[in-house]
Amino acid sequence: MSRPFTTEDLRRWEAHAVPAWVYKGVLVVGWAVAFGYSITTTTGCTSATPCYPDPWLSVFAAALLATPFLLWREPVVGCALGAGFGLAEVLSESHEGIRLAFGLHGLACALVALWLVEARREQHRVFGRISTPTVVPHAAPVRFTGRTVAALLMLVVGGLALVKYVVDSSDLAEHAAAAVPVSxxxxxxxxLDVTVELPSSRQTFAVLAPESYSVGMSVPVLVDGSWAELVAExxxxxxxxxxxxxxxxxxxxxxxxxVAGRRAWQRVRSTPSASVEVLVRADPRGRAVLHTVDGTPFGSIPVTGAFDDDRMLAVGDLSYGGWVVLVTADRVLLPNRPLRPFHRVLPRFDDPGEELLGVALETPPLPFPVPPHRRDVVAGRWLFAAAVFLTAGAATLNGPVVLTALWTAGTCAVAGWVRGRPSAVFHQHHAAVRSWLRTYHVPWSEVTSIRRDGDRLVLELDSGARFTLAPSGRPVAELGAIARxxxxxxPHGDELTSRFGGALPVVAIFALVAGAVLWFT
Incomplete structure (x- = not known):
């Protein structure tokens, strides 16, 4: 029988963990400062010192753009990329300030990466001391190949991008070889551009340093028929x-x-592996949230298949960044990614809270939109403003940063729409409950429970479905009385249905806006 994992065990185990604010806060802010400094630093381009494109910088730019995302999701990988890009900048960047900024950030990433690796080793050692060897006798569970298929598609896209670069660079080299210099x-x-008058035409060129040019200035240009480029850029x-x-x-x-997930499963099948008993509960997204046996949450992993909340064996490498296989009496839950910290207390669905039994004497005019809370309205407006600002900024930028700006703007636009809109609309015979991309038709006749969960109204249906409304500007008891x-x-006879809706129109409109920005930039 495996040893239960208690809160006291958790205290000793987590004593070695790296605080999340180190990599999610300090390193991300440091990246933003270094990146902001690099794109706002002016670099003069002249015919004597041209600003040649750097293919290697474009290759390493992927690491630069992926670093902040991975620092949040995969801190060890994010730190490794940040350290690698910082080293590349120290070795290749000519601007002293940019070299210093990314060099310091890369050094910080390297130190935190070492800290994360050592913390994982310490957690593994603590786990080894409190665990019991266990052999998992079950047959191998089914694994989905979605990641492998996605990887193959990524390889195809990467290959096509390489082909495009080879074709474009070859075409450019042919023009440059045949071109003649003109003034x-x-x-x-x-x-971000300059327009020049050539002997036979007028052309506009995108430039990195518009401050290097002035009206009336004479600049050398390479010309090959209708093709032309600035010598300086x-x-x-x-x-x-x-x-x-x-x-x-x-x-x-x-x-x-x-591959790492498969190997984790093979290790626990082939040899006795360390294990402890933990309480596992599902969060609203279906992920397995690991708790101590006395109920303290400490980590989460998405797993293959649905499961019921219960005590399970955590087998394998119980550490942040380690692979943990969950085993019950009759099945195995294989992880889709390593263990991540998770300390939020999940709502107790077996403790449904206060049932709202009050009945309104009369209903408001229908349909009745459930007004969002004022803080959500304000947050939605700020998010929309951020989306507009980022989209406008993306229209003035060039290169990979445009994709980052547009992705962030789209996320802000969708989040602002969802937070600033009513989460539900009450109709005579049903409630229209909105999610991110769908709208659910919830018949009142199917509702079996109307209750309060903090500042939220919860509708439970006879089928077991549960709809939790966002916090509202109206008291929960008042909303519950109207719903009752x-x-x-x-009347009876209606059924639960859903259709596309929610923020889907915003997603579609923003996709068109983003496409227009990419087309014109």
């Missing part, structure tokens, strides 16, 4: 290398994760 006159200087066709690096890196990451009256007067 052109600058007739207009924009925020040759055309940059290296962006496909960034796409290639991102997709190939993601393909390798997905494949390595799939509509429930008592609703």
């Amino acid at each position: 052109a006159t600058v007739v207009a200087v924009g925020d 040759p055309e940059d066709v290296t962006f496909p290398l960034t796409v290639m690096s991102l997709t190939l890196g993601m393909a390798v990451f997905l494949r390595m994760r799939d 009256r509509l429930h008592d007067t609703a």
Whole structure:
């Protein structure tokens, strides 16, 4: 019988963990400072010292863009990428300030990476002292190959990006070899471009340093028929290398994760492995949240298949970043990723809270939108403002940073829409409950419980479905009384259905806006 994992064991085990604010806060802020400094630092480009495109910088830019995301999701990998990019900048960057900024950030990432690795070893040692060897006799569970398929698709995209770079660079080299130098006159200087007058035409070029140009200035230009480029700033066709690096890196990451999960299962099958008994509960997204046997949450992992809340054996490498297999009396739950910290207390569905039995004397005019809480309305407006600001900023930028800005803007737009809109609309015979991408038609006749969960109203159906509304500007008891009256007067015979809705229109509109920005930039 395996030893129960108690709160006292957790205290000793977590004493070696790296605080999340170190990599999610300090390192991410440091990355933002270094990145912001690098893109706002002006670099003069002249015909004597041209700003040549750097293919290797485009390759390493993938590591730069992925670093903040991975610091949140996979801190060891994120620290490794941050350290690697910092080293590359120290060795290749000519600007002293940029070299110093990324060098210091890379050094910090390297130190935190070592700290994370050592913390995991210490947690593994503590786990080894309190665990019991266990052999898992069950047959291998079914594994999905979604990650492998995604990795193959990423390889295809990366290969196509490489082909595009080779074709574009070859075409550019042919033009440059056949071109003749001519003198052109600058007739207009924009925020990120200049327009020059050639002997036979007028052309506009995107530039990195518009402050290096002035109207009336004479600049050398290479011309080959209708093709032309500035001598000081040759055309940059290296962006496909960034796409290639991102997709190939993601393909390798997905494949390595799939292999690591399989090996974790093979280890616990082939040899006795360390194990402890933990309480496992499902969070709203279906992930397995590991608790001590006395109920303290400490980690989460998504697993293959659904499960019931119960005590299970945690077998394998119980450490943050380690692979943990969950074993019950009759089945095995294989992890889809390593264990991550999780300390939020889950709602107790076996403790449903206060049942709201009050009935409103009359209903408000229908349909009745459940008003969102004021803090959500304010947050939604700020998120929309951030989305507009980021989209406008993306329209003035070039290169990989445009994708990062648009992705962040889209996330802000969708989150702002969801938070600022009513989470449900009460109708005479049903409630229309909105989620991110769907709207659910919830018949009042199917509702079996109307209760309070903190500042939220919860509707439970006879089928077992549960809908939790977002906090509202109206008291929960008042909303419950309205819902109770509509429930008592609703006819029978309707059923639960759903359709696409929610924030889907915002997603579609923003996709068009993002496409337009990418097209024109």
